[in-house]
Amino acid sequence: MNAPIKNSIAALTPELTEWRRDFHQNPELLYECDRTASKVAERLRAFGFDEVHEGIGKTGVIGLLHGASGPAMHADKRVLLRADMDALPILEETGAGHASQNPGVMHACGHDGHTTLLLGAAKHLAEARDFDGTLVFCFQPAEEGGAGAQAMIEDGLFERFPVKGVYGLHNWPSLPIGQFAVARGPAMASADRLEIIVQGRGGHGAMPHLARDPIVAAAEIVMSLQTIVSRVLDPLEPAVVSITSIHAGQAFNVIPDTVEMRGTFRTLSDETAEKIKLEIRRICEGVAAANDMTVEIRPSPTPAYPTTVNHPKETDIAIAAMRAVVGAENVIDNIKPVMGAEDFAFMLKRVPGAYIFMGNGDSAPVHHPAYDFNDEAIPYGVSYWSELARRVLPAD
Ligand SMILES: [Zn+2]
Numbered sequence: 279m280n281a282p283i284k285n286s287i288a289a290l291t292p293e294l295t296e297w298r299r300d301f302h303q304n305p306e307l308l309y310e311c312d313r314t315a316s317k318v319a320e321r322l323r324a325f326g327f328d329e330v331h332e333g334i335g336k337t338g339v340i341g342l343l344h345g346a347s348g349p350a351m352h353a354d355k356r357v358l359l360r361a362d363m364d365a366l367p368i369l370e371e372t373g374a375g376h377a378s379q380n381p382g383v384m385h386a387c388g389h390d391g392h393t394t395l396l397l398g399a400a401k402h403l404a405e406a407r408d409f410d411g412t413l414v415f416c417f418q419p420a421e422e423g424g425a426g427a428q429a430m431i432e433d434g435l436f437e438r439f440p441v442k443g444v445y446g447l448h449n450w451p452s453l454p455i456g457q458f459a460v461a462r463g464p465a466m467a468s469a470d471r472l473e474i475i476v477q478g479r480g481g482h483g484a485m486p487h488l489a490r491d492p493i494v495a496a497a498e499i500v501m502s503l504q505t506i507v508s509r510v511l512d513p514l515e516p517a518v519v520s521i522t523s524i525h526a527g528q529a530f531n532v533i534p535d536t537v538e539m540r541g542t543f544r545t546l547s548d549e550t551a552e553k554i555k556l557e558i559r560r561i562c563e564g565v566a567a568a569n570d571m572t573v574e575i576r577p578s579p580t581p582a583y584p585t586t587v588n589h590p591k592e593t594d595i596a597i598a599a600m601r602a603v604v605g606a607e608n609v610i611d612n613i614k615p616v617m618g619a620e621d622f623a624f625m626l627k628r629v630p631g632a633y634i635f636m637g638n639g640d641s642a643p644v645h646h647p648a649y650d651f652n653d654e655a656i657p658y659g660v661s662y663w664s665e666l667a668r669r670v671l672p673a674d
């Protein structure tokens with residue numbers, strides 16, 4: 279079953295490595311992926327793609343590639359393959375020759391690699407066309423907190439390009455090069471932001487009886503929020519509630535009017551996320567009332583990321599494709615979920631699919647200033663996408 283890297287894909291690797299390093303040198307944040315998106319669109323056209331659409335969800339790109347027997351109009355014969363294009367606001371410390379030329383912006387999550395892998399598969403499949411149906415290649419902006427996938431969906435992604443399945447990939451530091459992994463069911467956590475403003479009444483630090491001290495109430499809220507995970511949720515239901523920022527007051531002898539707190543909560547099911555949200559409100563309002571003050575819980579400025587949940591049938595197809603490329607011994611087919619979040623979750627909520635991890639070897643972790651996508655992984659990623667395409671839209 280093991281069908282190692284095809285010669286044609288190995289031959290593409292030097293050129294793809296150059297493209298990857300060019301993306302790495304020119305990182306772009308959130309929706310500002312103009313340069314990356316136009317490079318992607320230009321290359322898809324050069325590969326002979328049947329249709330290329332730009333500006334979906336601001337800077338998203340869609341390329342359509344029809345198989346040997348021509349275009350498929352019905353979703354049954356159409357599948358979406360997705361890569362993300364955006365970078366992070368991090369000052370790079372790799373010291374690499376291809377380091378970012380845009381100081382303070384860095385491809386620290388390997389989306390330069392993801393874009394390159396999908397372009398490699400696009401080139402390979404445009405030559406081979408050994409599948410039956412239409413592949414929808416999706417390059418999205420703003421994965422890092424901007425909900426770019428949701429922006430593309432709201433821009434009519436699935437109405438304009440209906441598909442029966444969606445597939446995504448992320449590189450994974452600490453997983454060796456030439457290995458793959460996937461979680462069955464929940465793969466990554468939901469992520470929601472918290473902003474809590476406790477409104478008391480300021481006064482002299484020596485006369486607390488003439489004030490209503492919001493710092494004491496805020497401290498009580500912080501401690502009580504920790505009981506959501508330990509006392510309210512099922513112990514078998516993973517969840518995190520973290521207050522990560524507290525701001526109040528200026529002087530040592532003044533009780534401030536307000537306390538502002540920020541934080542995040544994450545879990546592996548959207549029902550639990552909803553429950554946590556209700557509990558947070560109950561605790562904040564209850565503690566504020568007990569202290570004779572008010573509290574405001576502000577909605578997140580960006581959409582909360584739902585849980586990334588893999589669908590069973592599509593996960594099996596992805597596993598078969600990974601095994602075909604690297605052998606069953608190099609595929610972990612039931613890894614534990616990760617508490618990080620991923621906006622491919624928005625696509626998986628609309629269409630069944632699978633999100634897999636590909637080994638990035640012994641690199642720094644993602645979002646670290648010394649992280650770099652490992653170019654040795656390129657032939658494995660391109661081979662996975664190509665093998666997957668043939669399996670989701672078989673030619674016979
Ligand atoms: Zn990231």
Ligand SMILES: [Zn+2]
Pocket residue numbers: 387388389421448
């Ligand atoms: Zn990422």
